[in-house]
Amino acid sequence: MSENKLKIAFYWAASCGGCEIAVLDINEKILDVVQIADIVFWPVAMDVKYSDVKAMPDQYIDITFFNGSIRNSEQEEMAKLLRQKSKTLVAFGSCAHEGCVPGLANLHDSQEILDYVYTKEKSVVNPEGTIPQTETKVKEGILDIPEFYDTVKTLAQTVDVDYYLPGCPPPVKLIAEAVDAIAAGKLPPKGSVLAPLKAVCDECPRKRENKRINKIYRVHEKVPEPEKCLLEQGILCMGPATRSGCGAQCLQVDMPCTGCQGPGPNMPEIGAGMITALAAIFGYDEKDLSAEDVEKLMSQIVDPVGTFYMYSLPASILRRKVMKK
Amino acid sequence: MKEITINPITRLEGHGNISIFLNDEGEVENAYLKIPELRGFEKFCEGRRAELMPLLTTRICGVCPVAHHFASVKALDAAFNVEPTSAAKKLRELMYEGYIIYDHTLHFYYLGGPDFVVGPDAPPEKRNILGVIEKAGLKVAGEVIKHRAYGQKITAILGGKATHPVCGLPGGISKALSEENRQEIEKMATSSVEFAKFSLKLFHDIVLGNSAYVDLIKSDAYTMKTYYMGLMDENNKVNFYDGKIRVVDPDGSEFLKFEPKDYLTHIGEHVEPWTYSKFPFLKKVGWKGLSDGADNGVYRVGPLGRLNAADGMATPLAQAEYEVMYKTLGRPVHGTLAFHWARLIELLYAAERAVELAKDPEITSTNIRNKPGEPGEGVGVVEAARGTLYHHYVLDKDALVKDVNLIVATTNNYPAICMSIRDAAKGLIHGGKVDQGVLNKVEMAFRAYDPCFACATHAAIGQMPLTVKVYDNQKNLLQTLQR
Numbered sequence: 034m035s036e037n038k039l040k041i042a043f044y045w046a047a048s049c050g051g052c053e054i055a056v057l058d059i060n061e062k063i064l065d066v067v068q069i070a071d072i073v074f075w076p077v078a079m080d081v082k083y084s085d086v087k088a089m090p091d092q093y094i095d096i097t098f099f100n101g102s103i104r105n106s107e108q109e110e111m112a113k114l115l116r117q118k119s120k121t122l123v124a125f126g127s128c129a130h131e132g133c134v135p136g137l138a139n140l141h142d143s144q145e146i147l148d149y150v151y152t153k154e155k156s157v158v159n160p161e162g163t164i165p166q167t168e169t170k171v172k173e174g175i176l177d178i179p180e181f182y183d184t185v186k187t188l189a190q191t192v193d194v195d196y197y198l199p200g201c202p203p204p205v206k207l208i209a210e211a212v213d214a215i216a217a218g219k220l221p222p223k224g225s226v227l228a229p230l231k232a233v234c235d236e237c238p239r240k241r242e243n244k245r246i247n248k249i250y251r252v253h254e255k256v257p258e259p260e261k262c263l264l265e266q267g268i269l270c271m272g273p274a275t276r277s278g279c280g281a282q283c284l285q286v287d288m289p290c291t292g293c294q295g296p297g298p299n300m301p302e303i304g305a306g307m308i309t310a311l312a313a314i315f316g317y318d319e320k321d322l323s324a325e326d327v328e329k330l331m332s333q334i335v336d337p338v339g340t341f342y343m344y345s346l347p348a349s350i351l352r353r354k355v356m357k358k
Numbered sequence: 359m360k361e362i363t364i365n366p367i368t369r370l371e372g373h374g375n376i377s378i379f380l381n382d383e384g385e386v387e388n389a390y391l392k393i394p395e396l397r398g399f400e401k402f403c404e405g406r407r408a409e410l411m412p413l414l415t416t417r418i419c420g421v422c423p424v425a426h427h428f429a430s431v432k433a434l435d436a437a438f439n440v441e442p443t444s445a446a447k448k449l450r451e452l453m454y455e456g457y458i459i460y461d462h463t464l465h466f467y468y469l470g471g472p473d474f475v476v477g478p479d480a481p482p483e484k485r486n487i488l489g490v491i492e493k494a495g496l497k498v499a500g501e502v503i504k505h506r507a508y509g510q511k512i513t514a515i516l517g518g519k520a521t522h523p524v525c526g527l528p529g530g531i532s533k534a535l536s537e538e539n540r541q542e543i544e545k546m547a548t549s550s551v552e553f554a555k556f557s558l559k560l561f562h563d564i565v566l567g568n569s570a571y572v573d574l575i576k577s578d579a580y581t582m583k584t585y586y587m588g589l590m591d592e593n594n595k596v597n598f599y600d601g602k603i604r605v606v607d608p609d610g611s612e613f614l615k616f617e618p619k620d621y622l623t624h625i626g627e628h629v630e631p632w633t634y635s636k637f638p639f640l641k642k643v644g645w646k647g648l649s650d651g652a653d654n655g656v657y658r659v660g661p662l663g664r665l666n667a668a669d670g671m672a673t674p675l676a677q678a679e680y681e682v683m684y685k686t687l688g689r690p691v692h693g694t695l696a697f698h699w700a701r702l703i704e705l706l707y708a709a710e711r712a713v714e715l716a717k718d719p720e721i722t723s724t725n726i727r728n729k730p731g732e733p734g735e736g737v738g739v740v741e742a743a744r745g746t747l748y749h750h751y752v753l754d755k756d757a758l759v760k761d762v763n764l765i766v767a768t769t770n771n772y773p774a775i776c777m778s779i780r781d782a783a784k785g786l787i788h789g790g791k792v793d794q795g796v797l798n799k800v801e802m803a804f805r806a807y808d809p810c811f812a813c814a815t816h817a818a819i820g821q822m823p824l825t826v827k828v829y830d831n832q833k834n835l836l837q838t839l840q841r
Contacts, residue, residue: 053420060507137406146398155750155763156638176377178375178394253408282514340410
């Protein structure tokens with residue numbers, strides 16, 4: 034292991050594996066990474082144990098890329114350990130950054146989910162109503178599994194985070210740029226999102242004509258005109274409220290942005306940002322709209338929580354549904 | 359009684375965690391594969407907009423998002439009572455073949471292949487992609503990286519993004535294929551046919567050319583007589599994207615053939631309290647616990663499940679190789695390690711089929727969307743790389759999701775994987791002795807399935823870390839093995 038090389042670690046908590054695939058998708062760029070860095074911990078790829086990490090001096094690792102959200106005690110423990118051992122901690126991808134799609138579980142508590150999955154789903158044959166338990170006595174001994182938490186948390190809700198690499202998964206280009214910035218020692222101020230200071234609309238090749246709309250369509254209801262802004266055709270697109278850096282890939286295949294890169298710059302909240310954008314395109318500033326008109330226009334948006342916070346419920350001001358118990 | 363815990367740190371949908379119990383003689387009493395994580399997609403998708411389901415459910419798995427995307431889109435086709443246009447179906451299938459090329463390449467070279475190519479008895483530090491490169495040569499490494507990337511590129515062209523694509527809509531697909539992109543895909547697919555042929559040659563030379571490996575494939579520790587399931591075209595040939603579900607019994611005779619929409623008549627899921635995964639079984643036979651044979655409803659899916667359930671492959675080169683496999687191993691093949699061979703035959707089929715589709719005159723048609731009807735209920739089934747994948751939605755009148763049922767590819771194999779691990783442990787652990795060789799062989803028993811909760815990228819450089827802890831009956835730690 035070279036003395037002057039950076040020490041890098043990768044770790045994953047509750048995630049789908051797409052962030053690991055995104056790392057593989059940098060293809061030959063991985064050779065640059067190996068040039069500048071030694072990978073000291075990457076459980077998916079290397080024979081380094083938790084106990085080896087525990088044995089490292091504090092701040093031994095230069096940079097840890099952490100993907101996945103936090104939803105059980107083991108993940109929380111690893112987040113704390115890696116924070117302690119790392120000079121810089123990067124929340125890698127939407128789950129670590131904002132909670133992502135699995136964060137929508139915060140619309141329920143654990144009991145509701147367990148009941149549904151194990152007793153109510155159509156294919157389940159479970160006359161005794163068995164539900165997984167943290168501890169089960171079988172004839173050979175005791176079997177234990179971790180507790181299923183009520184609430185999905187982001188990495189920053191668990192430990193102090195230095196940088197965020199947004200996206201589901203982070204675009205290869207942003208990963209490559211982050212690697213270059215690290216190599217050159219040119220990281221931005223702590224707390225930065227490592228993505229351009231623009232919205233998806235700024236990267237979108239589609240033409241805008243500053244049209245106003247009063248009808249919202251869902252993607253399956255309308256075939257869009259090519260090359261024109263989807264929002265101006267009434268198709269709900271999260272582009273104005275979403276951070277760029279993805280190259281507007283979804284728009285390239287005529288599908289709207291759904292917000293996986295998180296809120297745009299200077300926009301702490303994606304839902305609030307999108308409501309502002311919608312107010313503008315509905316013509317709120319120009320027309321004399323009554324409260325009733327506004328409500329009528331906005332009520333066209335079915336499932337606003339799932340629409341605005343598809344990737345960010347745990348990180349949003351809403352965070353979770355109020356617990357009944 | 360002693361307990362051994364094998365804790366693979368790798369995971370996708372929760373990492374697997376194996377507990378092995380030894381009796382007083384040090385023989386294996388039983389083994390359990392626990393899945394320690396749940397995310398609850400079925401519940402939190404409730405209330406969402408139907409058209410978002412192909413995006414929401416891709417997040418179940420970042421390795422096989424294309425499978426979820428199209429199982430979901432097909433469930434929406436059915437729920438909105440709309441038949442996609444002919445060109446849209448072909449474009450979906452073309453993208454699907456791209457995904458199979460990427461995923462099967464990933465598994466063979468990064469995950470499962472090292473067991474054979476480098477050798478089951480090779481030291482752990484060699485049994486990985488780097489070991490494969492060392493044995494097969496640097497040129498091969500370049501080809502592997504290139505063709506895995508080709509598979510991803512085909513998906514990205516058609517789907518917008520390779521990981522978590524967005525193009526699927528009820529009744530079709532969002533964007534037509536340009537002639538320029540069609541040519542690029544044809545080139546990548548043609549190259550992939552050669553790559554698949556090369557991969558099979560490698561398998562023949564290194565694995566089949568070595569009688570010790572062939573004996574291992576045929577050995578009792580890795581043999582299990584179960585039912586097999588797969589999606590078939592009208593000629594009972596393997597089809598990843600569409601068809602009817604066929605199940606054969608442990609003798610290889612057709613046992614069931616049904617439309618995807620009728621899956622609930624045929625498949626049930628049993629629940630155990632010690633794991634978050636459920637245990638699917640054939641209802642007609644019933645759930646009788648973790649045992650093989652014709653009187654228990656345990657079935658297997660994935661490459662070997664599909665090939666066993668099929669009468670052949672729909673493309674000429676894959677068909678020829680299919681015949682070689684059954685001539686060599688008999689029919690049906692019950693040897694779990696033959697999953698690897700079946701996977702390469704499917705890689706060849708996917709590449710051949712991608713070339714056919716890329717050359718199809720209709721593939722650049724702009725007639726790619728039909729108008730959806732009223733929302734209702736629908737089932738969508740595809741063959742994910744790891745097996746049959748079921749999505750079932752009930753929509754309300756506003757096309758919001760009311761009810762979701764999912765049976766995910768690896769879940770189908772979960773009962774069989776539990777049994778394979780137990781059988782390998784029983785066959786290999788004696789007198790309380792556990793060593794590296796045992797870990798290798800136990801690991802091989804479940805790696806053959808390419809299980810989702812252990813795949814991802816244990817991968818990137820290829821080694822799955824394992825910890826085995828041996829406890830005495832007072833739970834005192836006697837021995838720790840790591841690698």
